[in-house]
Amino acid sequence: GQQVMQIPQYQHVQEGEDFTTYCNSSTTLSNIQWYKQRPGGHPVFLIQLVKSGEVKKQKRLTFQFGEAKKNSSLHITATQTTDVGTYFCAARPRGGANNLFFGTGTRLTVIP
Amino acid sequence: DTEVTQTPKHLVMGMTNKKSLKCEQHMGHRAMYWYKQKAKKPPELMFVYSYEKLSINESVPSRFSPECPNSSLLNLHLHALQPEDSALYLCASSQEITYSNQPQHFGDGTRLSIL
Numbered sequence: 461g462q463q464v465m466q467i468p469q470y471q472h473v474q475e476g477e478d479f480t481t482y483c484n485s486s487t488t489l490s491n492i493q494w495y496k497q498r499p500g501g502h503p504v505f506l507i508q509l510v511k512s513g514e515v516k517k518q519k520r521l522t523f524q525f526g527e528a529k530k531n532s533s534l535h536i537t538a539t540q541t542t543d544v545g546t547y548f549c550a551a552r553p554r555g556g557a558n559n560l561f562f563g564t565g566t567r568l569t570v571i572p
Numbered sequence: 573d574t575e576v577t578q579t580p581k582h583l584v585m586g587m588t589n590k591k592s593l594k595c596e597q598h599m600g601h602r603a604m605y606w607y608k609q610k611a612k613k614p615p616e617l618m619f620v621y622s623y624e625k626l627s628i629n630e631s632v633p634s635r636f637s638p639e640c641p642n643s644s645l646l647n648l649h650l651h652a653l654q655p656e657d658s659a660l661y662l663c664a665s666s667q668e669i670t671y672s673n674q675p676q677h678f679g680d681g682t683r684l685s686i687l
Contacts, residue, residue: 493675502662503615505675548614559628560676562614 464551464563472569479536481566483549490552492525492532493560498545506534539570575599576679578663584685587653593682595646595663603627604646605676606638607662615662621646622668653686660684 465484473479483492491510495503507516509525509532516523522535532549546567550560576597585591595604603622607615620628621640635657637649646663660681666674 502678502680503664503676505677508675559617559620559630562616565614567612 464549464561466547466549466563466566468566469564470567470569472571473539474571475541476538479539479543479568481534481547481549481568483532483534483551483563485530485551487530489529492552493550494523494532494534495548495550495562496545497548497565501545503548536568539568541570541572544568544570576663576665576677578661578679578682580682581680582683582685584687585650585653586687587655589653590649590651592650593648593661593663593684595648595679596644597665597677597679598644599665599677600643600667601665601677602643602668603666603674604640605664605666606636606646606648607664607678609660609662609681611659619648650684653684655686658684658686 463486467482471479491508493508494506496506497503507518507523509516509523512529513527514525520537524533526532534547536543546565548565549563552560576595579594583591605620606618608618609615617630618632619638624640624643635652639647639649660683662681663679664676666676
């Protein structure tokens with residue numbers, strides 16, 4: 461079945477440091493989405509990547525989709541305490557319908 | 573503020589009780605979803621409704637019974653649940669279920685505890 465792994469599982473950073481989470485799939489993906497879930501909250505859609513090698517930026521966040529469309533990364537520059545939460549990639553297999561398979565998630569803690 | 577509303581926010585029930593979770597959206601979305609999320613785990617898809625018809629059932633036990641009365645409402649009926657069913661139940665919606673790219677909008681969830 462579809463498996464989407466994320467590393468690391470946990471990351472503690474000092475405020476101002478950079479952070480990266482990686483998402484890897486065993487199969488080729490149609491597209492990949494990223495969600496953020498604050499502690500006690502619900503997943504909130506951040507961005508979607510569709511094209512091979514695509515790179516998108518949102519302020520301090522940079523998202524990349526691998527050339528083979530099997531992996532993706534999210535990089536945060538100069539983390540802030542508001543970045544705290546769990547970051548999930550969510551993938552839709554090529555040819556699949558709109559059912560997302562969520563990655564295992566990376567929990568980010570930012571130390572002030 | 574979320575555009576997907578779930579009630580109740582918290583629910584405690586015994587294993588013999590019957591209860592229902594409710595979800596409502598007014599964004600005109602035609603696809604709605606139920607997810608189950610255990611602590612420190614990712615959301616797991618349970619059901620998908622497309623144009624008020626059940627499209628996907630991810631092998632969910634029959635003690636969970638979904639219902640979509642209309643395009644804005646989604647219910648999850650619960651009966652004879654087990655303690656391991658305690659979790660956060662998330663509802664989500666998207667424009668439609670197609671092979672195109674549809675971000676999902678999540679509600680705040682119902683935190684369910686089974687005694």
